[in-house]
Each structure stands twice: as C-alpha cells, then as structure tokens.
Amino acid sequence: MLRALALWAVMPVLAAALVLTLYRIVRGPSAPDRVVALDLLTVVVIGMIAAYEVATDQPVYLDVAITLALVSFLGTIAFARYVERGR
Amino acid sequence: MPSLILSTAARYLLPLLLLFSVFLLLRGHDEPGGGFVGGLVGAAAFVLVGIAAGVDQARRLLRVDPRAALAAGLLLAVASGLPGVALGRPFLTGWWVTLPVAGGAKLGTPLLFDLAVYLVVLGAALTIVFALMEE
Amino acid sequence: MSPRELLTAALLAFGAIWILIAAAGIVRMPDLYLRMSASSKAATLGAALMLLAVAVHFQALGVVSRVGATVAFILLTAPVAAHMIARAAYVTGVPLWRGTMVDELRGRYDPE
Amino acid sequence: MIAAVASGFALALAAPWIVRRAPAHAGWMLALAPAAMTAYLAAQVPAVAAGSIATAATAWIPTLGIALSFRLDGLSLLFGLLITGVGAVVTVYAGGYLAGHPQLGRFFASLFLFMASMLGLVLADDLIAMFVFWELTSVSSYLLIGFDHDRAEARSAALQALLVTAGGGLVLLTGLLLLGQVGGTFAVSALIAHAEAVRGHVLYLPVLVLILVGAFTKSAQVPFHFWLPSAMEAPTPVSAYLHSATMVKAGVYLLARLAPVLGGTTVWTALVLPVGAATMLVGALLALRQTDLKRILAYSTVSALGALTALIGAGTPAAVEAAMVFLLAHALYKGALFLVAGAVDHETGMRDVSRVGGLRRAMPLTAAAAGLAALSMAGLPPALGFLAKELLYEAVWPGPGGAAWALGVVVVASAALVAVAGIAGVEPFAGPAHPTPRTPHEAPPSLLVGPALLAGLGLAVGLAPVWTAQPLVASAAGATLGAPVTLALKLWHGFTPALGLSVLTVLAGATLYATRSVLRRDAAWLDRAGRLGPAAWYDWAMRALLAAARDQTRLLQSGYLRTYLLVVVGTTVAVTGYALATRVGVRLPTALGDVRSYEWVLAAAILLAALGAVRAPSRLAAVAALGAVGYGIAVVFILYGAPDLAMTQFAVETLTVILFVLVLYRMPRFARYSGTAARVRDALVATAAGGLMTLLLLAATGFSLERRVSAYYAESSVPLAGGRNVVNVILVDFRALDTLGEITVLAIAGVGVYALMRLRARTR
Structure with missing residues (x-):
C-alpha cells in the first residue's frame, strides 16, 4: 500500500512542481530567474529519487541523489559567476 | 571578485567532494559508480576551487598538470592490460590477486584500469576547463 | 500500515508539499529576490524531509549514513548558491519589485 | 629469381652508402651487380631454350590467392637480359656522366629501385605482383625524371609522366582484377589454360580494353605518347635506360605476356594493330621535325614502340618473331644512340643537332660507335637492324588477308627512321666543325664503353645471329605465341621482295636526310597540329582539375561552423535514414498503454x-x-x-x-544572425535528425534482443570479474578495449582544446 501511495500520490505532486519550474525556466525574464529555477529543478529531482526509492524499495539511487546535489550546486555557482561578469 | 562566502564554503566542500569522488571510484565494481563518474566528480571539485579561488589556486592544489594526469591514465590503462598478456591470455584480461590485508580484499587489473579511466576523465575535463578559465 | 510506514508516508507527503510550495512560490512571486527566498528555503526543507523518509523506510546503516551526507551537503550548499545568485542579480541590476518598501543594501554594497 | 629481384632492391638501399665510400669509381663498382645478374640470366639461356621453365613462389596474400610467384620463360629471359645488360652499361655510364654530382647516391638508389622493380615485373607470374612492380616502375621513373628537381620543367615532366602512367596503371588494375575474376586465377601460366573461357567470356571486351589502355599509356602509344618526349628532362643515362630500352617496353611486354590469353581474336588485332601503326607513323614524322638530339630519339622510340605493338597486334608467328628481333635490335642501337647523345652533350654542352657538327675529329671513338648504331637503326646489312627490318617486312607483307595499308605505313615510317638514324648518328659527327660552348675532346672511358659495347653487340648479333640470339628469340617468340617455334635467323634471305623494299626504304631515307633542313622548316604545320594534340588535352585536364578542386573547397570549407554542422548532420540523416527505411523498415510504437502517467x-x-x-x-x-x-x-x-x-x-x-x-x-x-529561411532549414534538419534517432531507437527496442548476451554478462559478472555492478564490470573488464578507445578519444579531445586555447592565446 505504501508503495502505491508513494508512486501515485507523491509523484504527481512532484510532477506538478516540475511543470511549474519549467514554466519559470522558459519564461523567466532575467537570467538569474532561470538559474534559480534550474536549482529548484534539482531539488525536485532529488525528491523524485527519494519517492522512487521508497516506491521500488531500492536504496541504490541515493548515490545518484548525492552526485546530483553536489554537481548541480556547481552549475549554479558557475552560472552566478557568469551572470556577474555581465552579458 | 571572488566572494568570501564561496571560498570558505569551497574550503569545506572540497575534501567532501574529493572523498566522495574516490568513494565512487573504489566502490564502482560492486555498487553504482566507477572511473567515469568518479573522475567527473573529482573534476567538479577542482572546478569549484577554480571558480572560488581562481585557476592558479586550483592548479596549485592539483599539484600535477592535468595533462600529466591524462597521460598517466592512458599509460596505466595499457599497463593494466599487460599482465593478461604475460599470462598468455588476450590483452586486458582481468587478473586478480587476493591481498592478505583487510580480510582478503581483492586487488585486480580491472581496478587499475578503472583508476586509469578516473585519471583520464579527470585530466581531460580539467585540461579543458582550466584552458578555458585561463584569461 | 505499520507505524514506520505511516511515518515514511507522512514525511514523503510533507516533503512533496513543501517542494510544491517552493515551485508555486517561484512562479507566483513578483521579482527574483522574493522567488529565491521561497524556493531555496522551502525546497531544501522538502528534500530533507523526503530523504529522511527514505532513511526511515530502509533503516539500514548504509542508507542512513548516505542520507545524512546528502542532507548535510544540501544544507551546506543551498544557502551559498542562493547567496551567489542573489549577489550576481543585484550587482547586474535585476530590478526589485515595485512594492519593495526599503532596500537597505542600496549604496552600501561595493561589488569590486 | 627471387634472390635476383631482392638483391636489386638491396642494392638500391646500399647505393648511397657505396657512393659515399668511393665516389670516384662508384659507377664501375655498382655495375658489378647488374653485370653478375646478366651473367646469371645468360647462363639460363640454354636451359630455357630447351623449354624448361624455372619457377619460384612464396605466399604473399594467401587469403586472396595472391602469391609472389616468379616464372622464367623465354620472354622474361629476353627482357631480363635487356634490363640487367643495358642496366650494367648505364650504371657505368652514369658513374662518368654524373661524376661529382652531390646527389649521385640518390640517383643510383632510384636507378636500382627501377631495375629491381622492372626485373620483378618481367619475372612475375602473378598478375597482382606484376601490377605492384608495374606501379613501382612508374614511381621510380618519376623519381628519375625529376632527378634535378630544382628545374621546373623537370618537375612538371616527371609529374606528367607519373600521372599518365599511373593513371593508366589504375585502369590496368581494374582490367587485371576483372581478368582474375573471369579467368578464376591470378597466375598467368594458369590463365593460359583457361584462354578459351576468357576469350569467350562476356567480360572479355572490357577486360581487353582496360588492359590495353594500361599498356598503351606505359608504352607511349598515340593518344598517350606526349609524356615520353617531355620525359627527356631526365639525365641522359635515365633516358637511355628507361625511356628507350626497358620501361617503355613494359607495355609491349604485358601485351606479349597476355597475348596467349587475350590475343588471337579479331577484336585484339582490330584494336592493337591500328594503334601501333598510327603511333609508328606519328612518332617517325614528329622525329623528323625535332632539332634537339634527345627529343629526336624520343620520338623515334615512340615510333619503334608503335612498330612493336603493331607486330604483336598482328599476332602471326612471323610478326611475333619479327617483334622479338626488332625489340633486341632497337634496345641495342637506341641505347647506344642515347648514350652517344649524352656524350655529345657532356662534351660540347649542346644538343641542338643543327648547330653541332664535325665532331668526328674530336671524338673519333664516339663517332665510330654512333655510326655503327646508326647503321643498325637504318637497317643496313651487317647490323642486326637489317635483319629486324627484313623480318618486319616479311611479317607485314600483305599475304592473302594481310592489310596493304599496314605495309605502306611501315615503309613510310621506316624511311623516316632511316633519315632519323642519319640525323642522330651521322650529322653531329659529319661536316665542318661548328663552334660549341665547350671545346669537345674524346669522351672519358666510362662514357665510351656504353655506346661501344651496345653498338658492337648490335653488329656481332647481326653477323652471327644463329649462335648469339636465335635460341633466345625463338623461346621468347614461343612464349608469346603459346606454342614452341623453330626459327632460322640468317642475315641473308636471298633476293626476296622484302630485300627490294628495304633498298627502296634506305634510298627514300637518304633523300629525306639530304633534305632535312627543308623538311624541318615546312613541317611547321605539325607544331600547330601539336597544339590540338593530346599534350594540349593533358594541360587542359590539369587546369580543369585544379579549378574544380578550388571551387569544391570554397563550397565545402566555407569557414562557417554552421555549414559544416549542416553537412555532417544532413548526410548522416540521409544515409542512415535510407538504410533504416530500406533494410529495417520503420516501426512505430503500437503499445502505448503501459506508459505511466x-x-x-x-x-x-x-x-x-x-x-x-x-x-x-x-x-x-x-x-x-x-x-x-x-x-x-x-x-x-x-x-x-x-x-x-x-x-x-x-x-x-x-x-x-x-x-x-x-x-x-x-x-x-x-544577436539573431540567421534569417527566417536559414532558421526554418535548420529546424527541418534538426527535426529530421531527432526523428531519425527516435526511429532508430524504436527499431532497436523492437528487435527481440539476443537475451543470451545480457544473460551471459549478468551471471558471469561475479565469478569471472568479481564485481556485482554489471555495468562497470563490462566497462572495465569484459569490454575494456572499447573503454581504452574511448578514453583515448577523451584524451585527444582534452589535448585538442588545450592546443587550440594555447594557440589562440599566443596569436592575440
């Protein structure tokens, strides 16, 4: 039962969050908006991974979550540095 | 204009990143991970330092020129294939030895090959990024 | 549904809702800085809760340690990232919302 | 035999070293090797004449059935003797002619490379081995013609020679491959057994035409003859060796070697005979027109080659015998005349026949040798040339079916050749002495021994044909006809109509010689014709080639990354799309039901x-x-x-x-650079590429994958490689070689970017 709940209740909520983030990525007037949205996208994905792990009772995706967290932070930093330099 | 907050955060994050990168590499054989992703995470760590404290600091921290890592990786990859040949088997055949230490931990040429892949990925990524970062 | 499963479900649900709120905030808020305040705080909490759910669900040492590392990492990097973006935006002159009452930073921040 | 060819190549490598060791008499020392080879081959004459054929073979490409097999029969022996004999003489001559030249070592290296490859060509029994040597001779001829490469004319002449002969070589290769398929084997000796099948085969005509083109380009037959006169830019020993005695006869050799297989049909005669006759006529007429000594000899060689081709084209036993004798005679007297021309040039510094004269007082011995050689060329009795001409006339004599026009052409050409013999052999030495840039004195011994030996040999064989040449020529003719032939070579054939004709030819030749200056003037229209001739076509083709290359580069290498990407993606989509559509068929997903929300x-x-x-x-x-x-x-x-x-x-x-x-x-x-049209085009290409990838993936997933492979990896991952993570195990252990390739690519990319960035930084 828990597995169904995780899959059919939590996932749609995250999917909705995903769509909202994408809206901001596409429409975001200024560059930093898009960067923030991308950052949020990472968190949504981490959420998805967590839900998926519970749903499939497989802890193996945690490493993916860690990598994602580490590496997306870097993306944001690079963006920030680029935005600061103008253009 | 490196921001103070970023450089301090980088100082703490770097060891964690490197640890995780090596962790990914060593675990690669049984759990998800391996040379490729380990190398990438390692490269990410040094890029973080590069962004936070500038390229020269990153190069100093790496102590060895990325291209040297590249070359060493390729050499190690080929070298790790040679024992197979020495045993009369085709090139790059796996050859394992059980070390007396740590309850019979196994060391094998594929691990060396994985390390070689790690070095090449790290070297290539950093060569490119540092080259681009240099003013 | 054993208490453990109940707890996991609750954590998961709460986490998801926080992330949804963060996403809603990022869309509804009028300017960048308000959006960031919503997204960075809410999302981090949401993700932490969901990862906690995973830890509760599996209760294995390997899993718990990795969850701990992830949560610690996210807590450490999220503020730094938010700071960097806000700084970059402010420095390059991203406009504040019309209704902003006071901008304490104006004039006192020298980017060089 | 393999040792002979191999030693030739080894000599080519050793030559520069030997020259450095003993520059003074390098010529003499190096000549020992070809001389030894001549002796070795001469020793084979009695055995070969008796019909025994020595063979030697080593496997080369067994899978394709190609072996490096050699076969020494009459024809190969005759050519082999020519190559090594004239080769030895030329080596001695070159030692003197190029004495003190800084790059003498390089000259000898390429000369011996040529000798070895020519020897290999005539001895090879396997078509492909023969072709490889054929191409090697073209390459070495390029090296030799362009020897003093600081002269532009030498470079362009070398290039022209290479393009024409190598171009012909390509055509020849196709012909040989087809012949190999049709005949079922690449060995010439075996092909002869299948001759009937080959001749009857539907592909016989294309094979014949392709091989003929290859032979005609090499032996400078009419449409392709223009490269030989311009090849006179080469140093004289090269002209004497390659462009008279050996290389240009490779085409004739090929025709003779394949005559038993391809010859004998009406098509063969209809194609080869007219081309040969035409070349003979054109060569002779143009020879009269020239004033430069070497170019006269070059055109007369073209004419002689025409005669040989025509004779082999006729294919009757008499014609083939005449061809073999003429081949021997021509090699001797033409080689001698070329060496004499070289001596004259070396001594007087000038090669213009009209402004050189009266050298007999200053260079008596050279004059004697030249006179003797001219005698043979003109076909006067004591010399071998007379015997060759007699046989030539008897062969072309219009028997019941024989073509009268052929005889007419031969007589006219022979008359012209007689005149040329006079111009080349007699004119520089006769008459009053003319002032010349360098005061002439007798040529040094090394420049003398060549012409003297060759001309003397011409006379000796003429006087006593039976002992010296008969067995050799008989077995060579036999090899060409595919049936043993008995031959009675004698100088005096009695008062036959052929004799009357030769007297007529000699008289006509003498009158032509007497009126040579007049002839040269009013034959100017020949030059105008030359402008329309093949040489002009060649130049036009060169210019057109360069223009096409320039346009194509400007089109494809436009410098815009956009166009490169467009071309790359476009071609991939087109090619893979076509393959996917035709072979696999497009497979659209049907079961969409099980896709989760x-x-x-x-x-x-x-x-x-x-x-x-x-x-x-x-x-x-x-x-x-x-x-x-x-x-x-x-x-x-x-x-x-x-x-x-x-x-x-x-x-x-x-x-x-x-x-x-x-x-x-x-x-x-x-900024938005591309206009809407460009953006639409890019969009189309992008969607096409995306679509293709989707279809490929669908097709891939559609296949019932070979479960065994993934099953094997899964269950052997732990026992064999000691790792539970199958993906990584495959990457690092089972398919480690692929990963090695991938990381090398990664390394190259890294270094590439580094180099570009470093380059950019410096140019700023």
Whole structure:
C-alpha cells in the first residue's frame, strides 16, 4: 500500500512542481530567474529519487541523489559567476 | 571578485567532494559508480576551487598538470592490460590477486584500469576547463 | 500500515508539499529576490524531509549514513548558491519589485 | 629469381652508402651487380631454350590467392637480359656522366629501385605482383625524371609522366582484377589454360580494353605518347635506360605476356594493330621535325614502340618473331644512340643537332660507335637492324588477308627512321666543325664503353645471329605465341621482295636526310597540329582539375561552423535514414498503454525544456533549458533502473553547463544572425535528425534482443570479474578495449582544446 501511495500520490505532486519550474525556466525574464529555477529543478529531482526509492524499495539511487546535489550546486555557482561578469 | 562566502564554503566542500569522488571510484565494481563518474566528480571539485579561488589556486592544489594526469591514465590503462598478456591470455584480461590485508580484499587489473579511466576523465575535463578559465 | 510506514508516508507527503510550495512560490512571486527566498528555503526543507523518509523506510546503516551526507551537503550548499545568485542579480541590476518598501543594501554594497 | 629481384632492391638501399665510400669509381663498382645478374640470366639461356621453365613462389596474400610467384620463360629471359645488360652499361655510364654530382647516391638508389622493380615485373607470374612492380616502375621513373628537381620543367615532366602512367596503371588494375575474376586465377601460366573461357567470356571486351589502355599509356602509344618526349628532362643515362630500352617496353611486354590469353581474336588485332601503326607513323614524322638530339630519339622510340605493338597486334608467328628481333635490335642501337647523345652533350654542352657538327675529329671513338648504331637503326646489312627490318617486312607483307595499308605505313615510317638514324648518328659527327660552348675532346672511358659495347653487340648479333640470339628469340617468340617455334635467323634471305623494299626504304631515307633542313622548316604545320594534340588535352585536364578542386573547397570549407554542422548532420540523416527505411523498415510504437502517467509528464517536461532552449532569447537561457533537458533524461535513466547512467549523466550535464558558461563568457553579444529561411532549414534538419534517432531507437527496442548476451554478462559478472555492478564490470573488464578507445578519444579531445586555447592565446 505504501508503495502505491508513494508512486501515485507523491509523484504527481512532484510532477506538478516540475511543470511549474519549467514554466519559470522558459519564461523567466532575467537570467538569474532561470538559474534559480534550474536549482529548484534539482531539488525536485532529488525528491523524485527519494519517492522512487521508497516506491521500488531500492536504496541504490541515493548515490545518484548525492552526485546530483553536489554537481548541480556547481552549475549554479558557475552560472552566478557568469551572470556577474555581465552579458 | 571572488566572494568570501564561496571560498570558505569551497574550503569545506572540497575534501567532501574529493572523498566522495574516490568513494565512487573504489566502490564502482560492486555498487553504482566507477572511473567515469568518479573522475567527473573529482573534476567538479577542482572546478569549484577554480571558480572560488581562481585557476592558479586550483592548479596549485592539483599539484600535477592535468595533462600529466591524462597521460598517466592512458599509460596505466595499457599497463593494466599487460599482465593478461604475460599470462598468455588476450590483452586486458582481468587478473586478480587476493591481498592478505583487510580480510582478503581483492586487488585486480580491472581496478587499475578503472583508476586509469578516473585519471583520464579527470585530466581531460580539467585540461579543458582550466584552458578555458585561463584569461 | 505499520507505524514506520505511516511515518515514511507522512514525511514523503510533507516533503512533496513543501517542494510544491517552493515551485508555486517561484512562479507566483513578483521579482527574483522574493522567488529565491521561497524556493531555496522551502525546497531544501522538502528534500530533507523526503530523504529522511527514505532513511526511515530502509533503516539500514548504509542508507542512513548516505542520507545524512546528502542532507548535510544540501544544507551546506543551498544557502551559498542562493547567496551567489542573489549577489550576481543585484550587482547586474535585476530590478526589485515595485512594492519593495526599503532596500537597505542600496549604496552600501561595493561589488569590486 | 627471387634472390635476383631482392638483391636489386638491396642494392638500391646500399647505393648511397657505396657512393659515399668511393665516389670516384662508384659507377664501375655498382655495375658489378647488374653485370653478375646478366651473367646469371645468360647462363639460363640454354636451359630455357630447351623449354624448361624455372619457377619460384612464396605466399604473399594467401587469403586472396595472391602469391609472389616468379616464372622464367623465354620472354622474361629476353627482357631480363635487356634490363640487367643495358642496366650494367648505364650504371657505368652514369658513374662518368654524373661524376661529382652531390646527389649521385640518390640517383643510383632510384636507378636500382627501377631495375629491381622492372626485373620483378618481367619475372612475375602473378598478375597482382606484376601490377605492384608495374606501379613501382612508374614511381621510380618519376623519381628519375625529376632527378634535378630544382628545374621546373623537370618537375612538371616527371609529374606528367607519373600521372599518365599511373593513371593508366589504375585502369590496368581494374582490367587485371576483372581478368582474375573471369579467368578464376591470378597466375598467368594458369590463365593460359583457361584462354578459351576468357576469350569467350562476356567480360572479355572490357577486360581487353582496360588492359590495353594500361599498356598503351606505359608504352607511349598515340593518344598517350606526349609524356615520353617531355620525359627527356631526365639525365641522359635515365633516358637511355628507361625511356628507350626497358620501361617503355613494359607495355609491349604485358601485351606479349597476355597475348596467349587475350590475343588471337579479331577484336585484339582490330584494336592493337591500328594503334601501333598510327603511333609508328606519328612518332617517325614528329622525329623528323625535332632539332634537339634527345627529343629526336624520343620520338623515334615512340615510333619503334608503335612498330612493336603493331607486330604483336598482328599476332602471326612471323610478326611475333619479327617483334622479338626488332625489340633486341632497337634496345641495342637506341641505347647506344642515347648514350652517344649524352656524350655529345657532356662534351660540347649542346644538343641542338643543327648547330653541332664535325665532331668526328674530336671524338673519333664516339663517332665510330654512333655510326655503327646508326647503321643498325637504318637497317643496313651487317647490323642486326637489317635483319629486324627484313623480318618486319616479311611479317607485314600483305599475304592473302594481310592489310596493304599496314605495309605502306611501315615503309613510310621506316624511311623516316632511316633519315632519323642519319640525323642522330651521322650529322653531329659529319661536316665542318661548328663552334660549341665547350671545346669537345674524346669522351672519358666510362662514357665510351656504353655506346661501344651496345653498338658492337648490335653488329656481332647481326653477323652471327644463329649462335648469339636465335635460341633466345625463338623461346621468347614461343612464349608469346603459346606454342614452341623453330626459327632460322640468317642475315641473308636471298633476293626476296622484302630485300627490294628495304633498298627502296634506305634510298627514300637518304633523300629525306639530304633534305632535312627543308623538311624541318615546312613541317611547321605539325607544331600547330601539336597544339590540338593530346599534350594540349593533358594541360587542359590539369587546369580543369585544379579549378574544380578550388571551387569544391570554397563550397565545402566555407569557414562557417554552421555549414559544416549542416553537412555532417544532413548526410548522416540521409544515409542512415535510407538504410533504416530500406533494410529495417520503420516501426512505430503500437503499445502505448503501459506508459505511466508521470512518464507522460516527464516526456512533456523534456519537450517543453527543449522548445525553451530553441526559442531562448539569450544564450544563458538556452544553456539553462538544455540543462533541464539533460536532467530530464537523467530522470528517465533513474526510472528505468540505471543509477550508473543517471549519475554520469548528471555529472556530464553539469560540466557541460560549466563549459558553456565559460565559453559564452567570451562570445560577443547575442544577436539573431540567421534569417527566417536559414532558421526554418535548420529546424527541418534538426527535426529530421531527432526523428531519425527516435526511429532508430524504436527499431532497436523492437528487435527481440539476443537475451543470451545480457544473460551471459549478468551471471558471469561475479565469478569471472568479481564485481556485482554489471555495468562497470563490462566497462572495465569484459569490454575494456572499447573503454581504452574511448578514453583515448577523451584524451585527444582534452589535448585538442588545450592546443587550440594555447594557440589562440599566443596569436592575440
């Protein structure tokens, strides 16, 4: 039962969050908006991974979550540095 | 204009990143991970330092020129294939030895090959990024 | 549904809702800085809760340690990232919302 | 035999070293080897004449049935003797002629490379081995013609010779391959057994035409003859050796060697005879027109080659015997005349026949040798040339079926050749002495021994043909006809109509010689004809080639990255699309039922992000949207249980973003450069590429994958490689070689970027 709940209740909520983030990525007037949205996208994905792990009772995706967290932070930093330099 | 907050955060994050990168590499054989992703995470760590404290600091921290890592990786990859040949088997055949230490931990040429892949990925990524970062 | 499963479900649900709120905030808020305040705080909490759910669900040492590392990492990097973006935006002159009452930073921040 | 060819190549390598050791008499020392080879081959004459054929073979490419097999029969022996004999004489001559030349070592190296490859050619029994040597001779001839490469004419002449002969070589290769297929084997000796099948085969005509073109380009037959006179830019010993005695006769050798297989049909005679006759006529007439000694001899060689080709084209036993005798005679007297021309040039510094004269007082011995050689060329009794001409006339004599026009052409050409013999052999030495840049004195011994030996040999064989040449010529003719032949060579044939004709020819030749200056003037129209001739076609073809290359480069290498990408993506889509459509067939997904709801959302999200990337107002927006697409795909990996892939994808995605960011920072302000038309075209190409990839993936997933492979990896991952993570085990152990390749590519990319950035930094 828990597995169904995780899959059919939590996932749609995250999917909705995903769509909202994408809206901001596409429409975001200024560059930093898009960067923030991308950052949020990472968190949504981490959420998805967590839900998926519970749903499939497989802890193996945690490493993916860690990598994602580490590496997306870097993306944001690079963006920030680029935005600061103008253009 | 490196921001103070970023450089301090980088100082703490770097060891964690490197640890995780090596962790990914060593675990690669049984759990998800391996040379490729380990190398990438390692490269990410040094890029973080590069962004936070500038390229020269990153190069100093790496102590060895990325291209040297590249070359060493390729050499190690080929070298790790040679024992197979020495045993009369085709090139790059796996050859394992059980070390007396740590309850019979196994060391094998594929691990060396994985390390070689790690070095090449790290070297290539950093060569490119540092080259681009240099003013 | 054993208490453990109940707890996991609750954590998961709460986490998801926080992330949804963060996403809603990022869309509804009028300017960048308000959006960031919503997204960075809410999302981090949401993700932490969901990862906690995973830890509760599996209760294995390997899993718990990795969850701990992830949560610690996210807590450490999220503020730094938010700071960097806000700084970059402010420095390059991203406009504040019309209704902003006071901008304490104006004039006192020298980017060089 | 293999030892002989191999030693030739070894000598080529050793030559520069020997020259450095003993520059003074390098010529003499190096000549020992070819002389030894001549002796070795001469020793084979009695055995070969008796019909025994020595063979030697080593496997070369067994899978294709190609062996490096040699076969010494009459024809090969005759040519072998010519190559090594004249080779020895030329080596001695070159030692003197080029004495003190700084690059004498390089000259000898290429000369011996040529000798060895020519020897290999005539001895080879396997078509492909013969072709390899054929091409080697073209290459060495290029090296030799362009020997003093600081002269532009030498370089262009060498290139012309190479292009024509190598071009012919390509055509020849196709012909030989076809012949190999049709005949079922590449061995010439075996082909003869299948001769009937080959001649009857539907592909017989194309094979014949292709091989004939190859032979005609090499032996400078009419449409392709223009490269030989311009090849006179080569030093004289080369002209004497390659462009008179040996290389240009390779085409004739090929025709003779394949005559038993391809010859004997009406098509063969209809093609080869007219071309030979035409070349004979054109060569002779043009020879009269020239004033430069070497060019006169070159055109007369073209004419002689024409005669040989015509004779082999006729194919009757008499014609073939005449061809063999004429071949021997021509090699001797033409070689001698060329060496004499070289001596004259060496001594007087001038080669213009009309302004050189009366050298007999200053160079008596050379004059004697020249006179003797001219005697043989003109076909006067004591010399071998007379015997050759007699046989030539008897062969072409219009028997019941014989063509009268052929005899007419031969007589006219022979008359012209008699005149040329006079011009080349007699004119420089007769008459009053003319002032010359260098005061002439007798040629040094090394320049003398060549002409004297060759001309003397011409006379000796003429006087006593039976002992010296008969067995050799008989077995050579036998090899060409494919049936043993008995031959009675004698100088005096009695008062036959042929004799009357030769007297007539000699008289006509003498009158032509007497009126040579008049002839030269009013034959000017020949030059105008020359402008329309093949040489002009060649130049036009060269210019057209260069122009086409320039246009094509400007079109394809336009310098815009956009066009490169367009071409690359476009061709991939076209080619793979065609293959997919024809072979596999497009397979659209039918079962959409089992797709979960959030997978739809994910797919929509990725599409939305992709659209965002395309319509992004700023570069950064595009990069961010691309990042989103990458993350979406990584999630797909997660949903389908591939953590390794997901991690790598995330890491790569972020590093790509970082790289983009670093690069974008250096780019100029973003502006929309391409117009709507270009954007539509790009959109079309992009969607096509995307569509193709989707179809490929669908097709791939559609196949019932060979479960065994994945099963094998799964269950052998732990026992064999000691690792539970199958993906990584495959990467590092089972398919380690592929990974080795991949990381090498990665390394090259890294170094490439580094080099570019370093380069850019310095040029700023």
